[in-house]
Structures are given as structure tokens and as C-alpha cells.
Amino acid sequence: MTNALELDFIARTLSTTGVLLLIFLPFGLYYWGLYPTLGVLSGGIWSIINLYFLKVLVKAIVRSEGPDRVAAAVLLLVKFPLLYAAGYALLASGLFGPIPLLVGFTLPLLVIVLKVGGRVLINADSKSSEHKNLQGAL
DSSP, X not given: OXXXXXXXXXXXXXXXXXXXXXXXXXXXXXXXXXXXXXXXXXXXXXXXXXXXXXXXXXXXXXXXXOOOHHHHHHHHHIIIIIIHHHHHHHHHTSSSOHXXXXXXXXXXXXXXXXXXXXXXXXTHHHHHHHHHHXXXXX
């Protein structure tokens, strides 16, 4: 990927994961049934919320004017105890099986790996850097 961090990469990952979950919904209901499909959806939604809070936390800590300590503390209190307790409650409830929850939990990671792999396969970053160098020369 490029040297500069693309700030919208996480947002695009979250939206792609949400779209994948919506596409999965009718097929999961038909082939797996209600509770396994709800398990995948619950795990996926939990992962989307977790990744969003991680993005906001990093933005609050890594800033040019210094970290926003109050926002970082609030986000840490929301993300780690509350969000992870909710994830544990999903697993411990017994309502959903561990495999559907695991599929939902790992879906954003799969989206990230596929996005990066796609960029590597099509050499998107080398083409864009060559294009920028040509624009600078003109």
C-alpha cells in the first residue's frame, strides 16, 4: 500500500463488511437457518463496532496537536470493558454456536486481507505512484 495512511481505508472496510453481511442474510437464512445466520450477523456487527472504536481511538491518540486524553480515556472505557463484555456475552449465551460467531468476528479481517491482496495483485500502488510522478513531471 502507499506510504501515507489512507484514512478512508477503515471506513471502506466497514461499509464493505456491512454490505457482505446484508448479502449473506438471505442465503444464510435459507441454507443455515435463523440462529446461525443471526450468529454471523451478531458477530459481524460486533466486529464492525469494534473496528470503528479502534479507528476513533487511534485518531484521538495520534494527532498532530497531541493526544486527546479525555476522549481516549472514554473510548478505552467503552471499547475494552463494555464491548468485550458484550462479545463474551454473545459467546457465553449459548444462543448462537461458536462457529457462526467466529465467522462474523473475522469477517472484517477477511475483507482487509482481500482488499490488500487485490491491490497487490493489480499493482495499484505502483501505478498510482508512477502516475503521480508523471503528473509532477508535466
